Amino acid sequence: MITYSSPAVLVDGAAHQLELIQKEAGRRAVTIHIVLDIVHAIEKLWASARSFHTATDPAADHEPTTAHTFFESAAAVARRYVRGS
Numbered sequence: 001m002i003t004y005s006s007p008a009v010l011v012d013g014a015a016h017q018l019e020l021i022q023k024e025a026g027r028r029a030v031t032i033h034i035v036l037d038i039v040h041a042i043e044k045l046w047a048s049a050r051s052f053h054t055a056t057d058p059a060a061d062h063e064p065t066t067a068h069t070f071f072e073s074a075a076a077v078a079r080r081y082v083r084g085s
Helices: 015-028 038-050 058-062 067-083
Strands: 008-011 033-036
Touching: 008 015, 033 067
Parallel strands: 008 033
Antiparallel strands: none
16 A cells, blocks of 8 residues: 655645645645645736736736746745645
8 A cells, every 4th residue: 555645736826726726635634735736826827917908018028027926925825825824
C-alpha cells in the first residue's frame, strides 16, 4: 500500500476549485499543500484586465497591472487558505 504524507494539489486559483479541494481533504482527513499554477492564474488575470477595454482598444494590451502586484495578491490568497480562514 502506498501512503502519502501531505500531498500537493495543483490549482489555478479558482475559489470554487479551492473550496472543493479543501472540502475533500477534510472529508478524507488529510493535510494538503496547495500549489498555485501561476501560468493559468496570470491568464485569468489578463482576461479580466481585457474585459475593461473594447476589442480594438490598444490599451487592452498594455494593462498597467504588474506581476509584482499580482504576486502580492496571490500570496495573500495562499496565506488565507493555508491558515484555513
